[in-house]
Amino acid sequence: MSAIVAFISIFLLHVVTVVSDTIPQCLSLHSDPSHPISAVTYFPDNPSFPPILEAYIRNLRFSSPTTPKPSFIVAPNHVSHIQASIICCKKFGIEMRIRSGGHDYDGLSYVAEVPFAIVDMFMLKSVQVNVEDESAWVESGSTIGELYYGIAEKSKALGFPAGVCHTVGVGGHFSGGGYGNMMRRFGLSVDHIVDAQIVDAEGRVLDRRGMGEDLFWAIRGGGGASFGVIVSWKIKLVPVPQVVTVFRIEKTLEQGASDIVYQWQYVANKIHDGLFIRVVLSPVTKMGKKTIRAKFNALFLGNAQELLQVMNESFPQLGLVGEQCIQMSWIDSVLFWDNYPVGTSPNVLLQRHGTAEKFLKKKSDYVQQPISKTELEGIWQKMMEVKKPVFTFNPYGGKMSEISEMETPFPHRAGNIYKIQYSVIWQEKGGDVASRYLNSIRSLYDYMTPYVSSSPRSSYLNYRDVDIGVNGPGNATYAQASVWGKKYFKTNFDRLVKIKTRVDPSNFFRYEQSIPSLASAHSISLVSE
Structure with missing residues (x-):
């Protein structure tokens, strides 16, 4: 009998080997036959391969004919497709890239110099909101806009602290930390994740209990793609008032921008925790003369009268008046911050491709001591000398100063006044053009060295930046x-x-x-x- 069993085992092993001797056969063998993986697998000879690949490339630097292309793409609509992709990539020695939205500034989720495949999560986009327990399960292929829309459909009293660009994918945003304009009141997205479903390197599907608290800690800010494929997240929603207030004020250097930005550094992280004032700085030309424009964008979790009182007491230098305050619902404030005209329907949050893609490079820093007015003026001069840079100052304080830097892998909490995002965007093609823009932002980053954090000079994981270092090939x-x-995680x-x-x-x-x-x-x- 044992000889027969041995023969059958050898025979079955031979059959499996023969059946799975190609990638398509391997994928089919290891996925659920009731959800055919062949329907969501794209090889380079498939007419749908180019549009699927290009659909979520948000940075045209990684969309050229010479950019390395994947061996295949799987766009799973069932968890077994993820499991099969892991098994077969292992079998054929192919590295896996996991893409959930494409806002990967340096393309690490869809480009590699070795044979690779992409697991593209865009089909897994369910958002299930439970108003009773103020929670939601959201799949990693959803966008932030779809999440916000789903919440607002069910409740006008609940929201979620996440980003301001509605096309960002939930998977990458959450696993890297996730911040937005409610962070001073509520902290980061990861501070409100209470469960998750992940497929690990062995193809096992695990929830929080199954993966254990260490791994659950790691994926909330440590970059999920290092540990597995995160299928979905359970989040705790937060209360939002019926009325919030926004404003957008622009000042040039001639209108006192230097003094106002200088003073902003002393109040933005200490002001009322329901108020978030972002400053966007860019060189512009006015009346034939170069200058710097400072744009102050704000969200206040309260009405205009309360906001005016806070501003008059804490930041009168900006000169906010009632006519500049716009009261609206929280979901309408999401649209305002995403640069839609007041009165736009929330339905636009369901659009995944609102604007044309561009070439870009972004970097980040943390400021822990106010920069002097003289030093700010030197920064303005440097900005006007180089190619179209944009600086975005995002204030900290409030809840961010109350959470330990070891609570999640995201360590940038207390001690930071604000974070800087450096950005340069261009539309012209060509390697020489790209080099000029890349050199410009790198020179600005170098110039800022004396004014930002050190030992380490910290960076934000979700602003991926290969300039700060990369792993070599292999392990x-x-x-x-x-x-x-x-730089991303400090001691974590x-x-x-x-x-x-x-x-x-x-x-x-x-x-x-x-x-x-x-x-x-x-x-x-x-x-x-």
Whole structure:
């Protein structure tokens, strides 16, 4: 009898080997036959391959004929498609990139220099809101706009603290931290995640209990793509008032912008925690003369009368008056902050492709001491000398100062006055053109060195920036990865490495800025206990 069993086992193994000797066959073998994976798999000879690939490339720097293309794309609409993709990428030695929206500034979720496949989550976009317990389950392929729309459909008294650009994908946004204009009252998106569903490197589907608290900690700000494919998130919604107030005020240098921005640094992180005032700075030409325009965008979780009282007491330098205050619902404020005209229908939040894509590069910094007026004026001069830069100052304080930097992998909490996003965007094609713009933003970043955090000079994970360091090919060492890892995660990087080593020892989920596994073949440096 044992000989027969052995023969059958060998025969079945042979059949499986024959059946799965190509990628399509392997994918079909390991996915649920009631949800055919062939219907959502795209190879380069498929006419749908180019539009599927291009649909969520938001940065045209990674959309050229010479940009490396994936061996195939799977756009899962069932969890078994993710499981099969992991199994078959392992079998055929193909690296996996996980894309949930495409707002990946340096293209790490859809470009690689080695054979790779993309698991594109855009079909997994369910948003299920439970008003009774003030929670929602949202799939990683949803956009922030779809989440906001789903919440507003069910309740006018609930919202969620996340980003202001509605086309950003939930998966990447949440797993990197996720901030927006309610962060001073409520903190980050990750501070309100209470459960998740992940497919790990072994193809297991795990919820919070199944994955354990360490892995659940890691994916809330440590970059989910280092640890698995996050299918969905359970979030706790937050209360929003029936009426919120917004304003947008512009000042040039000739209108006192330097003095106002200087003073903003002393109040923006200390003012009423329901008030978020962002400053967007850019060089413009007025009356034939170059100058700097400072745009003050604000959201206040209250009515105009309350806002005017707060501003008159704490920030009179801006000169806010009642006529500049616009009262509206929270969902309408989402549209205002996304630069839609007042009165626009929330239905636009369901549109995933609102504007033409551009070439871009972005970087980030944290400011911990106010920059002097003289130094600000030097920055303005430098901005006017280079190619079309934009600086965005995002204030901290409030709830952000109350949460420990070790509560989640996102460490940039107390001690920061504001975060800077550096941005340069262009439309002209050509490598020489790109080099000029890239050199301009890098020179500005270098210029800002004396005014920002140090040891480490910190960066925000969701503003992916390969300039600060990348892993080498294959399995990165701790030393290689810590160059960029300490900038994103500070001391939390070591805990992330330990968790990665335990949950994905073979380092299957890897890319240029993935957390390394110390158990992988060539990772020889150790983290001290």
